[in-house]
Amino acid sequence: MSAHVREKLFEYLTGDTLPEEAGSVEEHLSRCAACREDLRMLREAVGLLPRRGKLPSEERDEKFWASFPPTVEERIAMAKRSRTSVFAAAADQISSFVHFNRSPLLAGSGALAAIALAVLLFIRPAPETAPAVAGHSLQQGTEAGNLEPAGAQLHDYLKKSRVLLVGVSNMRTRDDNTFDLSVERRQSRELVHEARDLKRQPLDPRSAKLVGDLEKILIELANSDRRHDVPDVEIIRSGIRDHNLLFKIRMTESALAEAAYERNRQ
Amino acid sequence: MPAADEQQLIDRARKGSQEAFRVLVERHMKHAYNVAFGFVGNHEDAADVAQDAFFRAHRALTSFRGDAEFGTWIHRIVMNLAINRAKQNRTRGEREVRAGDAGIAGAAGGDGETPHGEDMSAHVERALHELPTLQRAVVILRHIDGLSTKQVSRILQCSEGTVKTHLFRGLKKLRTKLDYLQEDVA
Numbered sequence: 001m002s003a004h005v006r007e008k009l010f011e012y013l014t015g016d017t018l019p020e021e022a023g024s025v026e027e028h029l030s031r032c033a034a035c036r037e038d039l040r041m042l043r044e045a046v047g048l049l050p051r052r053g054k055l056p057s058e059e060r061d062e063k064f065w066a067s068f069p070p071t072v073e074e075r076i077a078m079a080k081r082s083r084t085s086v087f088a089a090a091a092d093q094i095s096s097f098v099h100f101n102r103s104p105l106l107a108g109s110g111a112l113a114a115i116a117l118a119v120l121l122f123i124r125p126a127p128e129t130a131p132a133v134a135g136h137s138l139q140q141g142t143e144a145g146n147l148e149p150a151g152a153q154l155h156d157y158l159k160k161s162r163v164l165l166v167g168v169s170n171m172r173t174r175d176d177n178t179f180d181l182s183v184e185r186r187q188s189r190e191l192v193h194e195a196r197d198l199k200r201q202p203l204d205p206r207s208a209k210l211v212g213d214l215e216k217i218l219i220e221l222a223n224s225d226r227r228h229d230v231p232d233v234e235i236i237r238s239g240i241r242d243h244n245l246l247f248k249i250r251m252t253e254s255a256l257a258e259a260a261y262e263r264n265r266q
Numbered sequence: 267m268p269a270a271d272e273q274q275l276i277d278r279a280r281k282g283s284q285e286a287f288r289v290l291v292e293r294h295m296k297h298a299y300n301v302a303f304g305f306v307g308n309h310e311d312a313a314d315v316a317q318d319a320f321f322r323a324h325r326a327l328t329s330f331r332g333d334a335e336f337g338t339w340i341h342r343i344v345m346n347l348a349i350n351r352a353k354q355n356r357t358r359g360e361r362e363v364r365a366g367d368a369g370i371a372g373a374a375g376g377d378g379e380t381p382h383g384e385d386m387s388a389h390v391e392r393a394l395h396e397l398p399t400l401q402r403a404v405v406i407l408r409h410i411d412g413l414s415t416k417q418v419s420r421i422l423q424c425s426e427g428t429v430k431t432h433l434f435r436g437l438k439k440l441r442t443k444l445d446y447l448q449e450d451v452a
Contacts, residue, residue: 007430010408010437012414038438045441046409048390055411056303056312057296068317069291073284075321 004028004035009042154207155256157194161214162249164188165240166223171233180235181224188222207252213243272336272352275389280327287327291320294337298344301421304407305348306355307395315351342419352399393443408433 005028011017012025029036164187171179195215203211217239224236240246272293278286298319303312323330323340331341394402400422406416407428415433419426 006434007427010430010433038434039433041441042434042437045373045437045444048444049394049405049409049437050390051412055296055300056309057299060299060309060313064313065295068295068313069288070323072291072320073288073316075317076324079321079325 004032006038009035009039010046013039013042013046020155057248070183151256151259153194153201154203154211155253156250157191157198157211158195158253158256160187161218162253164191164221165246165249168233169210169237169240169246181221181233184221184223188218192218192222204211210245210248210252212248217243217245245252276327276330276336279324287324290336294340295320297337298340300407300411301341301344302348302351304403304411304421305345305352305399307352307402307406311351311355312348315347316344319347322347338423342423345422349399351400352410355395389444390440393440396443397436397439401432404429404432404434405440409437 005012005025008017008021008025012022017025029039110141164184168181168184192215194213195218198211199215217236220236220239272290275286279290281296293317298316299312302315302319302349303309306312306315319340322343330336355369397405403422404418407413407421408415413421415426419429422429
């Protein structure tokens with residue numbers, strides 16, 4: 001028996017086979033029950049399938065094609081805008097610090113401190129017990145004895161949040177231009193639970209506000225799709241930037257480290 | 267090798283000429299769209315994938331060596347993105363017929379009339395989208411879009427024999443799936 005003709009059956013069905021080839025297909029079919037069965041199945045499948053009769057591109061109107069190149073250009077421009085440099089981010093944090101400390105003297109020293117901190121941030125990760133930034137400490141509205149357990153919990157929470165947010169800020173897209181946020185979602189959920197617990201603890205107002213701001217971003221992350229497109233992740237990133245969360249976390253961590261250092265010294 | 271004028275356009279686009287890049291996009295956008303549609307099977311995703319491919323091509327223009335046609339290069343990018351998108355859609359369970367995008371299902375029967383009513387065309391659409399990515403692409407491009415085996419093999423950058431194999435397997439699987447789906451409804 002000659003070789004099966006399965007792969008020629010579609011063209012045989014649609015009449016695209018050359019006459020001499022059609023003859024050999026028919027000859028094979030007359031002797032081969034398996035290929036006859038395949039032909040029957042193919043005929044049914046082809047009968048059920050539509051034939052478009054025109055290309056997909058022909059189904060789109062002129063308006064669509066006129067807007068196609070500008071849409072591509074818009075994407076290119078958007079990507080350029082979203083590539084904020086490290087320096088721009090540092091400048092943003094410094095300006096926020098200046099805005100944060102309204103007194104000119106404080107603002108000046110704060111800006112210097114912020115520059116030093118920004119350099120530290122982008123050159124190497126600061127050690128967890130780094131010396132505190134001058135002029136910034138936890139408010140003394142609550143007693144140190146009350147703050148201590150909450151302080152340790154807050155420190156741990158801030159550290160984990162910082163690692164997570166740095167990861168999201170620097171995350172690169174996959175080949176298909178999406179982000180895989182499955183790990184970040186899980187961590188966010190855990191941190192949201194921790195935040196709720198922390199909010200029941202005695203915290204100074206600034207830390208409490210930071211925990212609240214962080215919680216909003218973490219909830220957004222926790223509720224996100226497992227895979228995110230660039231614009232969705234940009235919204236989360238802009239939330240991190242707009243609230244200067246990474247900077248505030250660093251400042252609070254430094255203040256906590258300073259408070260711990262002072263306690264140990266006493 | 268790209269044609270001389272295309273090479274000039276690529277060179278100008280590399281140097282930042284938006285106008286040159288626009289000409290490249292205009293030349294290849296329809297073909298890119300058709301390739302994308304072959305994989306994703308709906309207009310919305312096809313448009314997004316094709317536009318994304320040009321965006322990525324622009325970003326990677328400096329790495330384009332020019333030893334192949336720009337068209338071939340862009341189609342390869344489209345194909346990779348479209349395969350990923352098709353997998354994502356499958357993962358996300360977006361296999362259902364998209365409202366307002368019944369290009370395939372709505373045309374079932376060739377003249378808009380479905381032999382078995384609307385349920386059948388929805389089944390056909392669903393079964394088609396459940397096929398493995400390459401088989402679906404071949405079935406859509408070769409049978410539904412009516413491209414020749416040679417054209418499909420060039421788009422997918424594989425041999426004509428491979429196209430025929432995928433087509434046969436795809437159609438056979440489609441028929442089996444439809445049997446199953448019909449039983450499910452009954």
